[in-house]
Amino acid sequence: MTKKVVLCCEKCGSRNYTVPVSNQAQAVRLERKKFCSHCQTHTLHKQSI
Ligand SMILES: [Zn+2]
Numbered sequence: 001m002t003k004k005v006v007l008c009c010e011k012c013g014s015r016n017y018t019v020p021v022s023n024q025a026q027a028v029r030l031e032r033k034k035f036c037s038h039c040q041t042h043t044l045h046k047q048s049i
């Protein structure tokens with residue numbers, strides 16, 4: 001069983017990506033380096049709550 005979490009650009013706050021994660025409790029928030037179309041560059045995207 002998986003659920004989806006939303007990843008937000010750390011710089012502009014855009015919700016650019018969703019990623020599937022296991023349903024187990026997470027100890028830490030996901031962080032992924034992804035391309036942000038607003039910032040026009042790769043930025044760190046953090047899991048929103
Ligand atoms: Zn951005």
